[in-house]
Amino acid sequence: MPVSEMQVAMSAPVVEVRDLKKHFPIRKGLLRRTVGNVFAVDGVSFSIQPGETLGLVGESGCGKTTVGRTVLRLVEPTGGSIMVRGEDITHLGKKALRPYRREMQIVFQDPFSSLNPRMRAGTIVGEPLKIHGIADGAERERMVARLFDRVGLRAQQMKNFPHEFSGGQRQRISIARALALNPKLIVADEPVSALDVSIQAQVINLMMDLQREEGLAYLFISHNLAVVEHISHRIAVMYLGRIVEYADKVTLFTRPQHPYTEALLSAVPVPDPALKRNKHMVEGDVPSPVRPPPGCHFHTRCPYAIDRCRVESPPLKDVGDGQLVACHLR
């Protein structure tokens, strides 16, 4: 039994999010009165076990990035709760939050702006060790060299500046920085979307190797279903600030239950020109998160929508095997 599965079976979740909400107020005029809200995240719940990868997918603008950043408290939640190792961190102050910072780190999408261009790679990776007073001087140097080695970079490259690395190497530096504090969870916000396909595979494989070795958990945010299928254990599908389907990878890809998931899967290109596919396209655009449609958010684009969908918001319900779907028709 691999380490990761053992841990999944045994321990409590690394992070548990309940009914998370983030509404960005829209202010106008001299007095900065609130004239409306962007409902970026509107009641999202999930939990991630040690050593597990939860894939979070959805179209751009559906709130998946905001979820990741809210979990790390880089964005203050409007409502709901975030539990780390059973402790509620939703309302902790800056000081009280610091020990929990060591548990959760982030890797960003853009490999160019996620590293300070004026710092040497070694300084960037060693910075978390400095902030948390873990190691100094030669000791820190040694730990950074080991981190470089673990992400597949050479220790001699520590003295180089970010612009001297390729996109994939920069992403490795980001991962090394995230690993420096020995976190339990890494929020990976589209970590490979900006990379070439061949490099994507390398970075994904590195992340999976690290997961096996360290029992890391990932919240893997992406719009690329193929990548998410490869790395995730479970997948949550988001639409306009809400999770519409939540299931383990195999179930989701073989028996999608929500019409939106169905549409997403049928949109994945298959490299076989002979294959006739039952194309199930969704028409139109995502409605504005400022004025989301009443009832089920998806009803404006859903081919099966009935009257009930337009008034009543469907709750996530279990349709068997732990597969959760938010649809009146299932």
Added chain:
Amino acid sequence: MTTVDHSAELARAGANVTGWASRTLFLANRYPLGAFGAVIVILFVFAAIFADVITPVDPTSTNPAKSLMAPGGQALMGADFMGRDMYSRVVHGARISLAVGLGSTALGCLIGVIIGLASGYLLGWFDLLVQRVIDIMQALPLLVMALVMAASLGPSLENTIIAISIPLIPNVARVIRSNTLAIRELPYVEAARAQGMSEVRIAVFHVLPNTLAPLIVLATAQLGAAILTEASLSFLGLGIPEPHPSWGRMLSESAAEYVRTAPWLVIFPGLAISLVVFGTNLLGDAVRDLLDPRQRS
């Protein structure tokens, strides 16, 4: 199979360039205009430092016999109405210009950086207040502002430095603020926050260093402007008081009366001002290219 000879490209990119002298030569080769500016500025700085050594006569000592003497063997750049040696005065004037230029630019940049960084990082009412005050300050031209400051502070070297530094503050604060606004949203700042770094340290170690590239360009341009403003203030009688040799004052003393009869009294101080401003601008452009690690190869 052919082998590709990369030696030409390597030489162009500066591979194998080691040691102090060869590096300087390599840079001079790459930025010829910058090197030219650097030579001017270095000459100017040397003139300021060794003014006493390289001039034969005290710049304030008068000699009636030499009054309005033309440039020649006895006086390299001629002498003014009071018989003071122009060469000595121009060289000693470098000292005043350098002190005022560096002093006011440094002071203005320091205050401007602090205000701009705080304004762009804190935002809210503090930002609003600071920006409106800066709007008011920027509504006045540099020289008018410096004039008002100099007139209210009174003429002396220190007051001239302060008077010139104050109009620089809004420019610097604006540049730093706008850069801060862009940089505070970048992922590496967020990464630092995710690591638990304090906001003050993020502002100083991650945001500030990345706002400085345009500041260096601004500062070198301002260095020229500050020297020019000092000359203007002194020309108007509000800058450096007599008997200190200030280029601006030398111009004002002689421009009206002697420009026809003794043009060397105007040409040499004027040339000194133009040359120094030109040199600092050339150097500033090269320094900007050099200090940005992304443009270094």
